[in-house]
Amino acid sequence: xxxxxxxxxxxxxxxxxxxxxxGRALRFVPFVNAGPLQLDEPLFLPDGTPATITQLRFxxxxxRFFDQGHIAFFDSSCYLVDAGEPKSxxxxxxxxxxxxxxxxSFLLGIDSLNNVSGAFGGDLDPTKGMYWTWNSGYINWxxxxxxxxxxxxxxxxxxxxxxYLPPYFNAQQVGLKVKDEGVITVEVDVSKFFAQALxxxxxxxxxxxxxxxxxxxxxxxxxxxxxxxxx
Amino acid sequence: xxxxxxxxIAALVLFAAATDRQPVAVEFRIPKGWPxxxxxxxxxxxxxxxxxxxRKLFYDPILSADSIVSCSSCHLSYTxxxxxxxxxSHGIRDRIGTRNSPALMNLAWGRSFMxxxxxxxxxxxxxAPISHPDxxxxxxxxxxxxxxxTERYPELFRRAFGDExxxxxxxxxxxxxxxxxxxxxxxxxxRVKAGAEVFTxxxxxxxxxxxxxxxxxxxxxxxxxxxxxxxGLRVDTIxxxxxxxxVTGVPTDSLHFKVPTLRNVEFSFxxxxxxxxxxxxxxxxxxxxxLSPSPTLAAELSNSNSLTKDDRTDLxxxxxxxxxxxxxxxxxxxxxxE
Numbered sequence: 002x003x004x005x006x007x008x009x010x011x012x013x014x015x016x017x018x019x020x021x022x023x024g025r026a027l028r029f030v031p032f033v034n035a036g037p038l039q040l041d042e043p044l045f046l047p048d049g050t051p052a053t054i055t056q057l058r059f060x061x062x063x064x065r066f067f068d069q070g071h072i073a074f075f076d077s078s079c080y081l082v083d084a085g086e087p088k089s090x091x092x093x094x095x096x097x098x099x100x101x102x103x104x105x106s107f108l109l110g111i112d113s114l115n116n117v118s119g120a121f122g123g124d125l126d127p128t129k130g131m132y133w134t135w136n137s138g139y140i141n142w143x144x145x146x147x148x149x150x151x152x153x154x155x156x157x158x159x160x161x162x163x164x165y166l167p168p169y170f171n172a173q174q175v176g177l178k179v180k181d182e183g184v185i186t187v188e189v190d191v192s193k194f195f196a197q198a199l200x201x202x203x204x205x206x207x208x209x210x211x212x213x214x215x216x217x218x219x220x221x222x223x224x225x226x227x228x229x230x231x232x
Numbered sequence: 233x234x235x236x237x238x239x240x241i242a243a244l245v246l247f248a249a250a251t252d253r254q255p256v257a258v259e260f261r262i263p264k265g266w267p268x269x270x271x272x273x274x275x276x277x278x279x280x281x282x283x284x285x286x287r288k289l290f291y292d293p294i295l296s297a298d299s300i301v302s303c304s305s306c307h308l309s310y311t312x313x314x315x316x317x318x319x320x321s322h323g324i325r326d327r328i329g330t331r332n333s334p335a336l337m338n339l340a341w342g343r344s345f346m347x348x349x350x351x352x353x354x355x356x357x358x359x360a361p362i363s364h365p366d367x368x369x370x371x372x373x374x375x376x377x378x379x380x381x382t383e384r385y386p387e388l389f390r391r392a393f394g395d396e397x398x399x400x401x402x403x404x405x406x407x408x409x410x411x412x413x414x415x416x417x418x419x420x421x422x423r424v425k426a427g428a429e430v431f432t433x434x435x436x437x438x439x440x441x442x443x444x445x446x447x448x449x450x451x452x453x454x455x456x457x458x459x460x461x462x463x464g465l466r467v468d469t470i471x472x473x474x475x476x477x478x479v480t481g482v483p484t485d486s487l488h489f490k491v492p493t494l495r496n497v498e499f500s501f502x503x504x505x506x507x508x509x510x511x512x513x514x515x516x517x518x519x520x521x522x523l524s525p526s527p528t529l530a531a532e533l534s535n536s537n538s539l540t541k542d543d544r545t546d547l548x549x550x551x552x553x554x555x556x557x558x559x560x561x562x563x564x565x566x567x568x569x570e
Contacts, residue, residue, distance in 0.1 A: 119275055119355035120404040127359055128373040128400035134359035136479055137352040166480065210481055 025074075025100060025183055027064065027092045027107075031057055031084045032190040040085050046148065046195050054146040057084035057191060058131060059220070060110050060124070060139065061092065062172075066102040073100050079111055081124035081131060091184075098183055105179055109221045110141025110172025116165035138163050138209065141172050142220045144191065144198075151204035160198060162217045164209020171213055173221035186227055193223045255279035255392055260340065263417035265425070266453050269340035271354060271412060276405045278412065281392040286410030287568050288388060289403065294378055295358075296368035298324045303358070303407075306333040306367075309565045312496035312556075313337065313414060319507030323367035330366075330471045332507035334492060335500040337416040337559065343458050347489045347505040348476045354411060355404045376400055416495050416559040417453075424553070425453075431553065438550025441543055445519075448532050449491045455554065460488035461530040464523030468506050475505065486528050498555045512551060516544040 031038035034045065038054060046052050059082050066074035074096045083089045111125070116138050120127065131140045142162040151158050164171040179185050197219055206212045258278040262269065276282075289295065293302040306321040307313040313336035315321045321333040331347050345351040351360055361367040362375060379385045379398050386396035393402050423429040431439060442450075451457045460476045467473070467487065476488040489505045503509040509518060520539050523529065539547070559565070 117352045119272070119353040119408075120401040122399050122401035126400040127356070127404070128376050130373060132356070132359065134363040134372065136350045137356050169481070 025066070025094045025096055025098060025102070026185070027061075027094065027105070028184050028186050029061075029082050029090045029092075030186055030188050031090075032188050033192050035192075038084055038189075038191060046199070047192050048196075050148060050150050050199075052146055052148040052150075052195070054084075054144065054191065056143060056145040057189075058082065059142040060131065060172075061107050062111060062115075063106075063108040064092070064094065065106045066094065066096070066100065067104045067106070068101045069103060073102055079115060079125055081129055101181055102179060102185075103181065104177060105185060106174060106176040108172050109175050109217070109224075110163070111139040111165070112172060113165045113170070115139070133161075133163065136208065138165050142217065144194065144220075148199060148204070150199055150202065152202065153204050158199065158204040159207055160205070160216060161207040162213045162220060164213055166209065169209045169211065169214050171209060171217045173217050175221050175224050177224060177226050179226050188225050188227050190223050190225065194219055253394070255281040255394075258283060258413075260412065261415075263415065263422070263453070266417070267341065270343045271340040271408075273412075276355070276408055278409050279392060281388075282406050282409040283413055284410075284568065285388045285392045286406040286408065289407050290410050291567050294382070295362055295370060295375055296324050297370045300324065301368050303361070304567070306361075307336050309562075309567075310560050311335075311499040312416065312560055313565075314500045316499060316501065319502050321367070323361075323364070324369045327366040327369075329364070330473060331505050332502065334490075335496055336411060337414050337495060338454055338493065339414060340412045341454055341458070344490070348479050349460060349490055350479045354408045358404060358407050372400060376403060379403065414559075414565060416556040418558045419495065419556040420553040421550075422453075422556075432549070434546050434549040435553050436550075438546035438548070439553075441539065441547050442550050445537055445539065446494075446547075449530070450494045455494040456491045458491070460485065460490055461532075462487040462526055462528040463489070463491075464518070464526070464529055464533055465504060465508070466522075466524040468508070471506060473506065484528055487526060488528065494551060495554045496556055496559065498552050499560065512548045513544065516547060520544070 033054065034047070038057065040057070041053055041055055043051060043053055060079055061082055062077075062079040064074075064076040064078075065072055074094060076094060080092050081089060082092075115121065115125065125139070127134075131143065132138070133140060140161045140163040142160065144158075144160045146158055147156045148158050149156055162171055177187065194216075198216055203212070206216055256279055258280055260269070260273055260278055290303045293299045293305075295302060301324050306315040306318075306323075308316065315333040318333070320329050320331055322328050334347065339345075339354055342354060345354065345357040346360065351357045359372055362370050362372055376398055385398060389398050389402060389406075390396045392406055420429060424431055449457055449459070449461060465487070474486050476485040477483065479485075497503075497512065501510060501512075503512070503515050509515045516539065519533070520537060523533055
């Protein structure tokens with residue numbers, strides 16, 4: 002009896018794919034110019050300007066899976082996604098593969114409460130370099146690199162977006178319609194960000210404020226679900 | 233019978249070994265009549281080992297880029313944890329900062345930190361001086377790496393937190409634990425309030441003047457509301473420091489600075505965010521004769537007061553009753569002996 006049950010479950014998991022696909026997950030795939038983002042590699046911005054991206058890191062928190070308008074899953078954890086750390090691009094959701102979801106949402110950044118509650122460990126540890134030391138608060142989105150448009154030292158650009166105090170609350174909700182797949186691929190197309198961020202010679206935004214909120218909205222718009230069936 | 237005794241002994245030994253590994257909880261005592269602290273101890277329960285670790289870190293120059301400057305360089309226990317006789321403090325390579333190092337005490341009641349409130353939680357405060365180029369000039373993750381490479385610290389973190397992992401979170405929480413123990417509540421003022429002593433006639437007169445003129449902002453028993461205000465200081469033309477406005481971006485916060493506690497004010501000279509006044513007499517003269525008009529001047533200061541020279545002398549006599557020598561010379565606060 003025990004054996005037949007075990008065989009049954011083996012068959013069931015076989016039907017659902019490999020055992021590690023048991024849970025659901027979000028996979029972030031950074032893109033630039035319709036190709037995978039390679040840090041430190043030369044590239045051209047949409048308008049043809051040479052550039053490199055040296056760092057892309059952002060926080061994802063409050064992940065929700067929806068099924069026909071109902072919340073099927075909520076994860077209160079905060080995840081640091083780092084284009085230079087392949088492992089960080091995959092966020093496992095602790096819910097069964099069988100859970101249906103037609104849309105997801107997450108907060109791009111860290112909410113107010115976690116910004117004012119002292120020291121945390123893990124992805125929120127201040128050693129991660131995503132916490133402002135001179136003015137308390139997490140950096141929600143950090144994009145750094147070089148671009149010949151920038152008249153800064155070494156042509157560097159630095160976008161550190163954060164801030165939790167009104168009226169410049171920075172973290173943005175991102176909502177996406179998804180296909181009901183085990184691992185949901187989310188493209189992060191930073192070319193969309195550059196098209197506007199670097200306008201007018203703006204090459205560094207590193208404090209909370211109006212510019213940071215405007216750019217955070219822009220950053221929130223770079224997430225999309227690929228229309229192709231496969232990655 | 234013998235077996236039973238052996239079992240009992242073994243159990244005792246095991247018990248002792250187990251308790252040796254458990255940090256010993258320390259109760260945070262709220263002085264009588266004081267409000268509830270703002271610090272959430274549930275997220276960082278005080279332990280003897282955590283406090284000891286924090287104290288060691290506080291006095292260790294490993295936190296700075298040149299391994300010369302420690303927290304205590306600018307926060308000396310004997311002067312209520314401030315950098316006495318320095319208008320603004322100096323950090324690594326004698327670089328000069330722009331603000332007067334605040335006295336550290338009663339931090340569990342603080343809701344924000346730094347003169348402009350830029351830091352929103354005690355745990356996160358140390359990040360600011362550690363990484364400021366004119367203070368300790370270090371990268372925080374590098375500080376953690378340096379601590380991990382020492383022989384001593386892994387064991388101290390194990391005692392405080394159960395295992396040897398040295399993380400940013402643990403380091404900051406240990407520092408907080410030590411700082412939370414810096415409670416100054418045993419001045420003559422406190423003893424008078426407790427009925428154990430009496431003010432002199434002059435001190436009593438000064439106290440009455442204090443209640444009438446100062447207590448709104450420097451509210452007892454903490455002698456601060458923790459709020460920010462423009463107390464009529466002329467903008468310093470060198471630093472051009474606009475204070476809290478730089479943090480909030482709100483124009484009405486221009487020239488607002490944190491109201492400092494007046495406890496131990498005898499030791500924390502010079503005064504104000506830029507240390508511009510050398511003595512309490514200068515401070516009081518400012519409030520009577522030196523207020524600089526400004527749209528953001530504190531409403532409490534808008535009506536000129538008429539404190540006579542004698543009144544000011546009496547006020548100072550009262551302010552000196554806020555000195556807490558037991559606090560300044562508490563052996564638990566000083567450099568940790570091994």
